[in-house]
Amino acid sequence: MNNKVPGKLEGKLAVVTGASRGLGRWIAVELAGHGASVAVNFASSVADADETVRLITEAGGTAKAIRADITQESEVERLIEDSVRWFGRSVDVLVNNATGPQPMLSIEESSWQIYTDQLEFFVKAPLLLTKAVLAGMKSQGSGSIVNIGSEVAQLGNANFSSYVTAKAAMIGMTRSWANELAPYGIRVNLVAPGWIPVERHKDSDTDGYQKQVPLGHMGEPLDIAAAVSFLASQEAKFITGQCLSVNGGNTFGI
Numbered sequence: 541m542n543n544k545v546p547g548k549l550e551g552k553l554a555v556v557t558g559a560s561r562g563l564g565r566w567i568a569v570e571l572a573g574h575g576a577s578v579a580v581n582f583a584s585s586v587a588d589a590d591e592t593v594r595l596i597t598e599a600g601g602t603a604k605a606i607r608a609d610i611t612q613e614s615e616v617e618r619l620i621e622d623s624v625r626w627f628g629r630s631v632d633v634l635v636n637n638a639t640g641p642q643p644m645l646s647i648e649e650s651s652w653q654i655y656t657d658q659l660e661f662f663v664k665a666p667l668l669l670t671k672a673v674l675a676g677m678k679s680q681g682s683g684s685i686v687n688i689g690s691e692v693a694q695l696g697n698a699n700f701s702s703y704v705t706a707k708a709a710m711i712g713m714t715r716s717w718a719n720e721l722a723p724y725g726i727r728v729n730l731v732a733p734g735w736i737p738v739e740r741h742k743d744s745d746t747d748g749y750q751k752q753v754p755l756g757h758m759g760e761p762l763d764i765a766a767a768v769s770f771l772a773s774q775e776a777k778f779i780t781g782q783c784l785s786v787n788g789g790n791t792f793g794i
C-alpha cells in the first residue's frame with residue numbers, strides 16, 4: 541500500500557526559467573519536492589541543467605531540462621510548447637527567475653542599451669512567457685505566476701540603476717497583471733530576495749552586508765524556494781499582487 545501524502549503541487553506543471561544554477565535550481569528542486577513536474581529552463585549550461593534534473597529525479601521527482609533564450613519570442617513559444625507536450629498538461633506555475641549579467645555602473649558609464657539589457661530579462665521575458673502560458677491557464681481557470689524581483693527595488697543601490705530600474709518595473713507589472721488576471725483565477729506575485737550567495741558569488745565578501753541584516757545571517761537559496769512554492773500552491777489561494785521580501789528583515793513593506 542502506498543501511504544505517501546500527496547504534495548501541495550501534485551499533478552501540477554511548473555516552468556522555472558534559469559534553473560540550471562543559482563536560485564532557479566533550488567526553486568525547481570523545491571517545487572518538484574512538493575509534487576510538481578518541472579521544466580528546467582536554461583540558456584547554455586547543459587551539464588548544470590542536467591544536474592538540476594538529476595537532483596530532482598534522484599529524489600523521486602519529475603523534470604526535464606529545456607534550453608531556450610527567454611528573451612527571444614520564438615524560443616519562449618517553443619519552451620512552453622515543448623513543456624506542455626512533454627508533460628501532457630498546461631502550465632500551472634510559471635516562475636520568472638532567469639537573469640543575465642548585472643553590471644554595476646555609474647550613470648555616466650550607463651547607456652540606454654545597458655538599461656534595455658536588464659529590461660529584456662525582467663520585463664520582456666516575463667511578458668513573453670506569461671503570454672505563452674496564458675491561454676492554458678485561462679482555459680483551466682487557475683494558475684500561479686511568481687516573478688523573482690529583488691530588495692534592490694526598495695534599497696535603490698547606487699551604481700546599479702539599470703538592474704534596480706528593471707526590478708522596480710517588475711513590481712508594477714506584478715500588480716497590474718494580478719488585477720487583470722484575477723477574474724480568471726490566475727494569481728501573480730513577486731518574491732524579492734535579499735543577497736543570497738549562489739555559485740557566482742563564491743569569491744564575494746558577505747561580511748558587510750550580513751552585519752546590516754536584522755536576522756544577522758545570510759539567506760540560503762532554499763529560503764527563496766520555500767517562499768516561491770508557498771505562493772505557487774493553493775496555500776496562497778487568497779494572495780495575489782503581493783511582494784514578499786525574503787531578506788532577513790533587511791527591508792520592510794513595499
Ligand SMILES: NC(=O)c1ccc[n+]([C@@H]2O[C@H](COP(=O)([O-])OP(=O)(O)OC[C@H]3O[C@@H](n4cnc5c(N)ncnc54)[C@H](OP(=O)(O)O)[C@@H]3O)[C@@H](O)[C@H]2O)c1
Nearest residue numbers: 558559560562563582583584585609610638639690735736
Ligand atoms: N542571488 C541573489 O543574491 C539574488 C538577489 C536578489 C534577486 N535575485 C534574483 O534571483 C534570480 C536568480 O538569480 P541568481 O543569482 O540565482 O542567478 P544565476 O545564478 O546567475 O543564474 C542565472 C540563471 O539564468 C539563466 N539564464 C541566463 N540567461 C538566460 C537566457 N537568456 N535565457 C534563459 N535562461 C538564462 C542561466 O542559465 P545558464 O546556466 O545556461 O547560463 C542560469 O540558470 C534573478 O532574477 C536575480 O535577479 C538574486
